[in-house]
Amino acid sequence: MAEVVAIKTSVPRGPVAASQADGILRLTLANPPANALSLAVMAALKGEIDKARNDKTVRVIVLAAAGKVFCAGHDLKEMTAHRADADRGRAFFERTFAECSALMQAIVNSPKPVIAEVDGLATAAGLQLVASCDLAIATQDSAFCTPGVNIGLFCSTPMVALSRNVSRKQAMEMLLTGETIDAATAREFGLINRVVPREYLNQVVTRYAQTIASKSALTLKVGKEAFYAQAEMGLAEAYDYTARVMTENMLARDAEEGIGAFIGKRKPEWKGE
Incomplete structure (x- = not known):
């Protein structure tokens, strides 16, 4: 931590x-x-x-x-x-x-x-x-x-x-x-x-x-919303929903930055977008 x-x-x-x-x-x-x-x-x-x-x-x-x-x-x-x-x-x-x-x-x-x-x-x-x-x-x-x-x-x-x-x-x-x-x-x-x-x-x-x-504010927002939403769904619906969420999250600038930073072994710079 x-x-x-x-x-x-x-x-x-x-x-x-x-x-x-x-x-x-x-x-x-x-x-x-x-x-x-x-x-x-x-x-x-x-x-x-x-x-x-x-x-x-x-x-x-x-x-x-x-x-x-x-x-x-x-x-x-x-x-x-x-x-x-x-x-x-x-x-x-x-x-x-x-x-x-x-x-x-x-x-x-x-x-x-x-x-x-x-x-x-x-x-x-x-x-x-x-x-x-x-x-x-x-x-x-x-x-x-x-x-x-x-x-x-x-x-x-x-x-x-x-x-x-x-x-x-x-x-x-x-x-x-x-x-x-x-x-x-x-x-x-x-x-x-x-x-x-x-x-x-x-x-x-x-x-x-x-x-x-210290994490991306956008990622936290996306994840918290998805967590509570999927918890009220059936299994198949939850997977369909979270797959869509993951796709949109992957397209976010912070995900691109975070993955790039991980691959490049550097600290990410979050933009919240």
Whole structure:
């Protein structure tokens, strides 16, 4: 992997703090202790991800959190307050889950790879956030759960991202029991990529981010889009689709440059086209 260079952070207080260095955009949930996904937090996070979409200076996005909890899911106090509405909160609940779904899809559909840097508990929609990222690195003290069943609210929307990361039996185990799994089990399930000591978390995530940022931005965009598209297809359709993607990718200037550099034993110069 690429040499580690520390990311300088100078983040303002707010629902989501943003900093950028070396092509890496770091977004930090900054409303501890719960870092709950209120409407304001989801809007701020999606806004930053959308803004980065066409920003050529951003190559990789890292999602992190301040405090001991990565993300406790939806803001239940905010939602409960709307039970006093004339419709018992229906409109607000619909808006909340729609905004959450839009946020998760923005992460998946972003042309920039997104890495979750997890240190603490990720529960319900917080777990959904982790599962929606392309990669996830967690500390040994991190934990994960979909506890909705314990409070009479099945984690149906988190289930979408969860079931696309782990096997059906493992997903149903988490969803039906509501029990918390530790980081080692989460890695065994396939929910996260690596488990590291807390003191090395930022270093390891930075190393991953810098390694990815050193690649062609166009190639990363093409590959990420194709990965999620083919995953929803049948085998024959997936091969037909990816063969077309590979052909177009081969015709890209960056592929021509990269192959030429490999043959010529030199470092490629990416143009993003």
